[in-house]
Amino acid sequence: METLTNQLSDRINNLAASATLAMAAKARELRAEGKDIIGLSLGEPDFNTPDFIKDAAIQAVNDNYNSYTPVDGYVELKDAIITKFKRDNKLTYDRSQIVVSTGAKQSLYNVAQVCLNPGDEVLLPCPYWVSYSDIVKLAEGVPVEVETSLDTDFKMTPEQLEAAITPKTKMLWYSSPCNPSGSIYSEAELRALADVLQKHPQIVVVSDEIYEHINYVGGHASMAQFEDMYDRVVTVNGVAKAFAMTGWRIGYIGAPAYIARACNKIQGQVTSGANCIAQRAVITALEAPVSKIQYMVDEFKERRKLILGLLKDIEGFECNEPEGAFYVFPNISHYFGKTLNGTTINNASEFALYILEQANVATVTGEAFGNANCIRISYAASQDQIKQAIARIKKAVS
Numbered sequence: 001m002e003t004l005t006n007q008l009s010d011r012i013n014n015l016a017a018s019a020t021l022a023m024a025a026k027a028r029e030l031r032a033e034g035k036d037i038i039g040l041s042l043g044e045p046d047f048n049t050p051d052f053i054k055d056a057a058i059q060a061v062n063d064n065y066n067s068y069t070p071v072d073g074y075v076e077l078k079d080a081i082i083t084k085f086k087r088d089n090k091l092t093y094d095r096s097q098i099v100v101s102t103g104a105k106q107s108l109y110n111v112a113q114v115c116l117n118p119g120d121e122v123l124l125p126c127p128y129w130v131s132y133s134d135i136v137k138l139a140e141g142v143p144v145e146v147e148t149s150l151d152t153d154f155k156m157t158p159e160q161l162e163a164a165i166t167p168k169t170k171m172l173w174y175s176s177p178c179n180p181s182g183s184i185y186s187e188a189e190l191r192a193l194a195d196v197l198q199k200h201p202q203i204v205v206v207s208d209e210i211y212e213h214i215n216y217v218g219g220h221a222s223m224a225q226f227e228d229m230y231d232r233v234v235t236v237n238g239v240a241k242a243f244a245m246t247g248w249r250i251g252y253i254g255a256p257a258y259i260a261r262a263c264n265k266i267q268g269q270v271t272s273g274a275n276c277i278a279q280r281a282v283i284t285a286l287e288a289p290v291s292k293i294q295y296m297v298d299e300f301k302e303r304r305k306l307i308l309g310l311l312k313d314i315e316g317f318e319c320n321e322p323e324g325a326f327y328v329f330p331n332i333s334h335y336f337g338k339t340l341n342g343t344t345i346n347n348a349s350e351f352a353l354y355i356l357e358q359a360n361v362a363t364v365t366g367e368a369f370g371n372a373n374c375i376r377i378s379y380a381a382s383q384d385q386i387k388q389a390i391a392r393i394k395k396a397v398s
């Protein structure tokens with residue numbers, strides 16, 4: 001049997017496993033051994049899906065929605081997405097520009113597969129969402145990391161963008177609000193990046209806006225809102241985060257029609273479209289006023305305040321103030337080269353592992369997000385859990 005493992009492709013052998021899911025699996029393993037692990041590693045709201053959405057799904061089951069859907073999504077869902085884009089983002093799309101997928105992750109995978117040829121470079125401002133680089137590699141693209149720092153709130157400047165562009169640059173991918181830094185590009189900042197991109201008309205932009213509603217400062221801007229960029233921006237969004245629907249697996253894009261057509265084509269060969277019941281429920285979710293989910297955002301805002309306050313009291317944790325999403329991304333390089341309770345810490349992965357084993361708190365190494373000096377801590381957990389977790393971390397590094 002063992003020799004058969006050699007039959008795996010280079011493609012899969014070269015693929016990194018998702019670091020966030022790996023950390024969650026490790027935490028589960030330790031829990032099974034009886035350890036009291038507090039999980040702050042996953043990007044998953046700890047709320048239940050709101051009842052009005054659950055009711056719509058139950059109704060869909062009872063209404064016998066059980067057949068294959070159109071590959072790119074029910075027309076009613078596409079129309080709800082079109083209305084949402086207009087209402088929240090002032091973006092005008094028609095049905096030919098919308099594709100519904102099995103999560104925003106699949107939307108991103110589709111876009112990489114249909115846009116990239118081997119060797120095409122994709123700019124990824126660091127820190128970036130953990131899966132971007134491997135999704136790009138699966139499409140035989142070349143991820144090009146653009147380093148940013150705390151000084152610019154982990155945002156890429158126009159100068160950095162300009163310097164990173166080569167004749168091989170095909171795409172730019174970023175998330176705003178950003179996972180893992182929580183940073184949000186303002187309209188002016190996006191405009192300044194767009195001005196650079198004007199000189200490079202071959203570059204297609206992926207704007208991942210899945211944390212759009214989890215915004216503590218107000219004012220969400222989309223790259224596609226600029227008329228001179230609209231034709232080469234793919235706006236990615238989904239319901240996993242803001243509607244507490246991670247397991248329902250629905251994401252979507254608004255894109256130039258030729259890209260949407262290509263994504264439809266790939267889905268037609270790979271999934272035949274997203275789950276029918278989840279699609280019906282998402283129509284109801286998107287048609288509801290955003291105020292219906294504000295209670296979750298308000299609670300995340302409280303937790304952000306709590307965790308930032310608690311982390312301030314720990315030596316060597318240097319944080320930006322996240323403006324959105326539900327993560328903090330402290331720089332913990334202060335501990336590199338130091339020995340804590342007999343363990344020498346050399347990098348962020350070792351630090352995250354140390355915290356897991358000594359404090360029984362699961363976080364994720366920043367290396368997975370393209371920044372080797374930080375760890376990501378999710379505050380999608382109760383205030384009690386956050387207090388306990390940070391107290392344990394503080395003790396473990398004292």
Ligand SMILES: Cc1ncc(COP(=O)(O)O)c(C=O)c1O
Pocket residue numbers: 043102103104105106129175178179208210238239240246249250251
């Ligand atoms: C920035 C970002 N994009 C996309 C996704 C994937 O979303 P979905 O669960 O809809 O596939 C995530 C999930 O963690 C994310 O953080």
